[in-house]
Amino acid sequence: MAVLENIRKRTTVLILIIGLALFAFVISGVFTSSNFGAGGKVGSAVAEINGEEISIDDFRQKVETASRRVGPTTTSMQVVNQVWDNEVRNAILGAQFEDLGIGIEQDQIVDFLKTTGYAQNPEFQNENGVFDGNRFRQTVMDWKTNNPAQYEAWLQTEQEIIQLAKEQTYFNLVKAGIGATLKEGELDYKLANEKMDIKYVRVPFTSIPDSTITVSKSEIAAYVNKHKEDYKQDPARDIQFVYFDEKPSEADDAAIKASITKLLDDTIEYNSQTDRNDTIRGFRNTNDMTAFLDRFSDTKFDTIYKAKKALPLSVADTLMALEVGEIYGPYKESGSYKISKMMGRKPNGSVKASHILLTYEGATRANPEIKRTKEEAEAKAKELLSEAKKAGVVFSELARDNSDGPSAPQGGDLGYFQRGVMVPKFNDFAFGNPVGTIGLVETDFGFHVIKIDDKEDVVQIATLSREIVPSEETINTLFTDATKFEMATIDDEGAFSDIAKSSEYFVRPVNKIKQLDENLPGLGKQRNIVQWAFSADTNVGDIKRFNINNGYAVVQLTGTYEEGVMSAEDASALVLPIIRKERKAAQIIAANKGKSMDAIASGNNVTVSTASALTVKSPTIPGAGSEPAIVGAAFGMKEGETSGLLEGNTGIFMIELTKRTEAPKLDNYSTYANTLKSNAANRVGTDVYNALKEASEIEDNRAIFY
Numbered sequence: 001m002a003v004l005e006n007i008r009k010r011t012t013v014l015i016l017i018i019g020l021a022l023f024a025f026v027i028s029g030v031f032t033s034s035n036f037g038a039g040g041k042v043g044s045a046v047a048e049i050n051g052e053e054i055s056i057d058d059f060r061q062k063v064e065t066a067s068r069r070v071g072p073t074t075t076s077m078q079v080v081n082q083v084w085d086n087e088v089r090n091a092i093l094g095a096q097f098e099d100l101g102i103g104i105e106q107d108q109i110v111d112f113l114k115t116t117g118y119a120q121n122p123e124f125q126n127e128n129g130v131f132d133g134n135r136f137r138q139t140v141m142d143w144k145t146n147n148p149a150q151y152e153a154w155l156q157t158e159q160e161i162i163q164l165a166k167e168q169t170y171f172n173l174v175k176a177g178i179g180a181t182l183k184e185g186e187l188d189y190k191l192a193n194e195k196m197d198i199k200y201v202r203v204p205f206t207s208i209p210d211s212t213i214t215v216s217k218s219e220i221a222a223y224v225n226k227h228k229e230d231y232k233q234d235p236a237r238d239i240q241f242v243y244f245d246e247k248p249s250e251a252d253d254a255a256i257k258a259s260i261t262k263l264l265d266d267t268i269e270y271n272s273q274t275d276r277n278d279t280i281r282g283f284r285n286t287n288d289m290t291a292f293l294d295r296f297s298d299t300k301f302d303t304i305y306k307a308k309k310a311l312p313l314s315v316a317d318t319l320m321a322l323e324v325g326e327i328y329g330p331y332k333e334s335g336s337y338k339i340s341k342m343m344g345r346k347p348n349g350s351v352k353a354s355h356i357l358l359t360y361e362g363a364t365r366a367n368p369e370i371k372r373t374k375e376e377a378e379a380k381a382k383e384l385l386s387e388a389k390k391a392g393v394v395f396s397e398l399a400r401d402n403s404d405g406p407s408a409p410q411g412g413d414l415g416y417f418q419r420g421v422m423v424p425k426f427n428d429f430a431f432g433n434p435v436g437t438i439g440l441v442e443t444d445f446g447f448h449v450i451k452i453d454d455k456e457d458v459v460q461i462a463t464l465s466r467e468i469v470p471s472e473e474t475i476n477t478l479f480t481d482a483t484k485f486e487m488a489t490i491d492d493e494g495a496f497s498d499i500a501k502s503s504e505y506f507v508r509p510v511n512k513i514k515q516l517d518e519n520l521p522g523l524g525k526q527r528n529i530v531q532w533a534f535s536a537d538t539n540v541g542d543i544k545r546f547n548i549n550n551g552y553a554v555v556q557l558t559g560t561y562e563e564g565v566m567s568a569e570d571a572s573a574l575v576l577p578i579i580r581k582e583r584k585a586a587q588i589i590a591a592n593k594g595k596s597m598d599a600i601a602s603g604n605n606v607t608v609s610t611a612s613a614l615t616v617k618s619p620t621i622p623g624a625g626s627e628p629a630i631v632g633a634a635f636g637m638k639e640g641e642t643s644g645l646l647e648g649n650t651g652i653f654m655i656e657l658t659k660r661t662e663a664p665k666l667d668n669y670s671t672y673a674n675t676l677k678s679n680a681a682n683r684v685g686t687d688v689y690n691a692l693k694e695a696s697e698i699e700d701n702r703a704i705f706y
Contacts, residue, residue, distance in 0.1 A: 047084075048699040049091040056705055059083065065156060075525055077518040080706050090163060092692050097166050100173070104165045109158070110136060112165040167685070174688055175681045185673030186666075191616040193663035196634050198611050201597045202624055203604045204651035205584045213580045220575045221568040231566040231574070236512045237533040238559030240496065242505045243522060244482040246551040248470045260330050260337045260466045263296050283339060284327060289462045298336065299465045305458040307350045307416060315340070319461055332468075339464045349419070349458035351430045354395055354412040356384055357405035359446030370404060381447035385440045388449055395438070395451050404446065412451075418458060426450070482552040486545040489554065493541040496556050512561070515703040523553055527706075533557050534703060588652040589645050597642065597654050610658070625650055 329339030396411025
């Protein structure tokens, strides 16, 4: 009791001590957390666009919704990127809508729907098949009452429609300010139709070997510094890896082949319940193929009769040649060992036929748009039957021009089919007559003029199959090998390639991986490797083993590129050709300054050439390639005038304009002006958005959360 009394007296002190301890625990957790800092998941915003945050919770919800829409074929990162693009677009354009007071009312939504694919939704159409605003409203209200899931999906769709309608209104405002004068139209016409003939000499840049041009690292750095905007880079990483593929060994292959071969014949198996040996019938002798394959095969017994084209291509000829009861195998096909047995054959069990359908009003399964009478249809069918039997008549052309059936565009070709697929009378005619027969049959669809094109056997094949997979021993050996390689390279990071070479492993480099990349060449979708490479805790030289589909990858980070301007080393491959070209141009100009065209040609071992009918819109010079600057210079010259030395894409030119053929004058250039206006208007959506995006401040945190 005394102890309890002392505790009561010190309650306040104890609360204070416990509180301080908890506070210290929380604080220490904050500062020791690996998520604290630039590489951690700090904050709850996946993005900040022009000062406005996008909540990660809202973003994730939209990703989940989008994932349900696109299905399993789209990867998670592809969905994330699609939602990201939409969110950025909505945020950037949304600010514009707000500034301009652009809003969309219900009537505007209805008007907008009339111009989109939603107008084709039968639920929104009246009895005449026309989009009806009242029917649309009624349908949505019905969803709200009777189909909440459909209504929720519609609300999401409605927001997208509202966004599209606002965008249309916004871009239409921009388009209203776009125009082109008749003078601009006239110039565009002249640029495309005014032709020029020139005489020219060209000293190609290739006349000076690259090896003679020395460019220092400092010169490359100076060039990059002068053109920073052209050499910006995003964060990137270089890795190299060794892939340990979980594939069956030669011993595994042989063991599986032996095991499937053993199943061919009867075996003796001890039955503990009866204390006696039972004879288990093998694949060759079993009386219950379904049960046998259910027990011993990776695939079940497919009882469907199949034509040759439905069998595996590599063994189709062999299987079709088997007699009933005959066996083929074991053989390899699609990564498995297989043994096949011919269970049954139906001669001419598949028919290929073409037909011309003549339907009529009142036929049980007729197209309601057909208004001809039964008598008219029958008469037309008999007429076509007679025509089809004539020598030299192409049946497919008759069908294409006369048939009411959906196969008309294919010349009436129905392909191959087995018994029971077609309606009875059609079926009986097709299977009861030889190839080449043409006849007339009436069914619920109408009158058919039928031609039997081909017949083939169908067979029933039972296949015992065992997939060729690595054994447990092979898998364990692979894990051991990967682990040993990982440990050896961790002990000596600089010897990654040497250790791999000594072990006869293939090292694969992957360079310039971006922060949001998902696919890695040779490994497929490996987002976890990308995240590791960009982690703040991963340094150049670090090595890690990853469990991936069907094996392991031992990965080393070999290089990092931070956001900003490229280093001289990284930009070298891009800048070196530019500086070399500048130096060569200066050398060629200096060596040929003041010379005539003929002197330049003789002094540089080149010839004076001619080119005719050049236009500014098509600035290709035969023998020199695309040279817009040279053709543009010719456009500004007078006939008979000779230029100075001009720098082109492929060399230094001197040209003489020998002839100018003026474009024929037109009475009006409005067509060309309208084309310019239309082309500019068509670019508004893309160009305006890209300009707004370029001017925006976008903080992208996707890589932190995904």
